[in-house]
Amino acid sequence: MQNQSRHIMQLVxxxxxxxxxxxxxMERSRMVMHVGWQLLPGWVKLNADGARKDTRRVGCGGIIRGSKGEWIG
Structure with a gap:
């Protein structure tokens, strides 16, 4: 009986x-951190995303921006 009581106390x-x-x-995950970086001059950045539905439908999209944040395509 002592062994069972000890086991229960360990579980508690x-x-x-x-x-x-x-x-x-949970307390730490509530902290907000802003993270950023700057693109090197002459480089472009591609952001893309996609989705799929069980009905075999798919979709995707993207945007390309220049090193100054300008929209390219």
């Missing part, structure tokens, strides 16, 4: 530790 402690770790992660 493990659960409490996991709950605390999750709370810490």
């Amino acid at each position: 402690q493990s659960h409490a530790s996991a709950k605390e770790a999750n709370r810490t992660v």
Whole structure:
């Protein structure tokens, strides 16, 4: 019986530790960080995205911008 009680207490402690770790992660994930970079002169940037639906329909799109942020295509 003592062995079972010890096992239950270990499970409770493990659960409490996991709950605390999750709370810490959730607090940290709420921090906002702005990350950016600048394109080298003469280079272009391509942003693309796509999607697929179960009905076998697909779609995609993209945009190309120059090193000064100008829209190219």
